[in-house]
Amino acid sequence: MNASENPLDRLFQQGLDHAGTTPPSAGWAQMEALLDANAPRKRRRAGVWLWAASVLPFLLAGLGFWYLQVPSSQVNQSLVSKQGTTPPSTPSISKMQTNGSKIEKLDRDPVKEALTDHAPRRPLNSAVKTQKRGVPRVESMASIPVSVDMPNMINPPDPGDRDQDFGQNPKVEGGQIVSISPEIDGDESEIAEVIIRRGKPLPVRGPENMESEVAKLEWRKAPPALLQNPPSLFAFLGTRNTLSIPSFHNARETVSGLWTPKK
């Protein structure tokens, strides 16, 4: 405080500054109530973080376990076939499950086989260039013939389900849309997951509105590292813009991925 030289100021300083009067009400009780009202928010927030921190390791452990268990069987079961054959007869997981059969393990490693036994391939980019507008555009892809099913392939939607107006009677030239979920009703805000099993390179043709809808969608490629891993994990983690199947040029491969509307 600056010591004012003014005598009037000094009079008031001496008379008022160091004096104190008791406030009208209780004081500390009120103050304590205010502090209590303010404090729990922090404690609650800390509690949430503590809870999250304790749950996260278990969650990650569970995910890791699931990641290690599920994909291998899925890959083996759904991996498409041999060179020169078409995929329609490829059994889907759901089919196998409904048959009550156990998941069979292939004697050969289909991934390795696909990597080594394939017929000469067209460069990927050239295949992509043949795609029509609106078809997922892949700029570069490792030619890893992974064949994996997204989780929803386990229970593919009923093709006759009229609610899935975009998914009804889906057709892919030279291939087959295995599932589309959730239904696309023209709302760009929706995210559709499209799984296509096809026999020929794209273009994709579907119901009338398909191309126009697809034209609004954007296809993004997953990093190569992701391509080598089962996409179901990434789908489970909510990575909705991954491309799980890397090759467009081989008729026996399965394309599965996620459509993400352009914003």
Next chain:
Amino acid sequence: MAKPDPNFWLPSLRKQDRKAQHALFQYYHKRMFSLCHRYIPDPYQAEDVMMAAFLQFFTQIDRFEERGSLEGWLRRIAVSQCLQFLRKSRSMEVLRFDDADESALVEQPALPADLDYDVLLGLVQKLPMGYRMVFNLFALEGYSHAEIAEELSITEGTSRSQLAKARALLQTWISQLEQPKSQSR
């Protein structure tokens, strides 16, 4: 009894220790209430503002950088809360900050030394809002005119003239208080 050093409570206050908060509150609450009451004549409103100041002080104690005293920081918070209250309650609208010259400065006669707290407080509270704030900030809180100008969004010249007028008014009132005394003698 020796005056305790408020900084003694600081480590505990940083840990939000309730006992330390209580001790500090007990030590300062009368002084802080008195400070708020000088700005806000209504005692209940003044107390609310004082509570808000203490709450801010306790919850933001980590921001105290120990460059000044703990009491100084608390006073700053309290003054800031008072001004904020007055702004919110639109009392500031009645301010008439005109850039009057300093002709209002009057020669100070001898002042009585026996005016008690209530009289002095009554006089300060009786001042018009603008005068009261500038007088409080300058004479009692030690703000400079530059600081006052910044706090109240006025010019330094206005601050000076308001202070001069406040002093003149207080001087007049004190003289009036003294007259009956001298007549009775």
